[in-house]
Amino acid sequence: MLRYFFIWIQAARLRTLPLSLAGIILGNALALGDPFFDYQIFVLALLTAMGFQVLSNFANDYGDGIKGTDNAMRIGPQRVLQQQLLSPKALLTGIFVTALISFGLAMALIITAFDGVFDTMAWLFVFLALAAIVAAFKYTVGKNAYGYIGLGDFFVFVFFGLVAVMGSYFLQTQSLSLISLYFSLSMGLLSVAVLNLNNMRDYKSDRKSHKQTLVVLIGLKAAKGYHQSLIVLAIALSVWGGYQANFSSIQYLFGLSFLPLLWHLRIFYDIENERDYDGQLKLVALSSFFLAVGLWIGMVLGG
Numbered sequence: 337m338l339r340y341f342f343i344w345i346q347a348a349r350l351r352t353l354p355l356s357l358a359g360i361i362l363g364n365a366l367a368l369g370d371p372f373f374d375y376q377i378f379v380l381a382l383l384t385a386m387g388f389q390v391l392s393n394f395a396n397d398y399g400d401g402i403k404g405t406d407n408a409m410r411i412g413p414q415r416v417l418q419q420q421l422l423s424p425k426a427l428l429t430g431i432f433v434t435a436l437i438s439f440g441l442a443m444a445l446i447i448t449a450f451d452g453v454f455d456t457m458a459w460l461f462v463f464l465a466l467a468a469i470v471a472a473f474k475y476t477v478g479k480n481a482y483g484y485i486g487l488g489d490f491f492v493f494v495f496f497g498l499v500a501v502m503g504s505y506f507l508q509t510q511s512l513s514l515i516s517l518y519f520s521l522s523m524g525l526l527s528v529a530v531l532n533l534n535n536m537r538d539y540k541s542d543r544k545s546h547k548q549t550l551v552v553l554i555g556l557k558a559a560k561g562y563h564q565s566l567i568v569l570a571i572a573l574s575v576w577g578g579y580q581a582n583f584s585s586i587q588y589l590f591g592l593s594f595l596p597l598l599w600h601l602r603i604f605y606d607i608e609n610e611r612d613y614d615g616q617l618k619l620v621a622l623s624s625f626f627l628a629v630g631l632w633i634g635m636v637l638g639g
Contacts, residue, residue, distance in 0.1 A: 592626070600620060
């Protein structure tokens with residue numbers, strides 16, 4: 337029984353959680369000055385994001401597994417279906433249960449944020465919750481999986497950036513702002529950069545398996561230039577957002593997360609061994625998380 341539990345933990349890929357939580361932390365950090373800031377909303381938003389991320393990980397394991405994309409050529413960590421630790425039927429059951437739990441958490445979040453009143457905006461968030469479940473499943477599952485036709489970057493940008501940051505900001509403040517837009521664009525670009533590194537790492541196996549990621553479509557050289565643009569623009573947008581919000585010096589504490597990102601850019605272009613992208617993937621993901629945490633700390637200290 338204990339071994340079975342740890343197999344599901346492996347399938348959940350907990351190392352992906354910091355990036356999924358970063359946008360929620362960032363949006364709530366921007367809302368900390370609101371007099372009606374509610375920590376219950378913050379915690380429910382974190383739990384909902386975790387649920388959707390685990391759901392996505394289960395679905396990706398299932399989709400890539402049954403398509404044969406997860407094979408001996410894949411450089412990243414081996415997945416449970418690839419290792420035959422779970423059957424496709426068991427994984428599908430896990431996907432269904434996780435989807436139900438995630439939607440339940442999302443509904444608890446929406447009810448709490450809108451005081452149980454289902455106006456137009458509340459129903460919009462219900463729609464976004466359902467869209468997140470569909471997007472998590474359709475990334476790799478099905479004949480027209482969007483991760484196989486070069487659309488993964490777009491959906492990651494939308495859900496990890498715009499929805500996570502601006503959505504969580506709105507749930508706290510019942511409003512939107514240009515500042516939340518700038519930071520949501522920044523987090524979206526950093527999240528896409530993480531996906532891009534993942535796809536550069538798996539470029540050869542994806543191409544052989546006919547998984548048309550953006551990297552496969554444009555080639556490694558162009559993907560490197562694209563990646564550098566993502567990082568630089570993300571840094572610029574967050575600095576500009578802080579400037580527009582008249583941040584104090586301490587509120588720019590999030591800028592410390594730029595140091596590993598700049599170091600990453602310095603060495604990234606010279607990488608030739610695909611396995612080396614995995615370490616850089618972790619660095620960019622954690623830097624994105626520390627940007628959010630740094631902003632939270634800066635807002636508390638500077639508030």
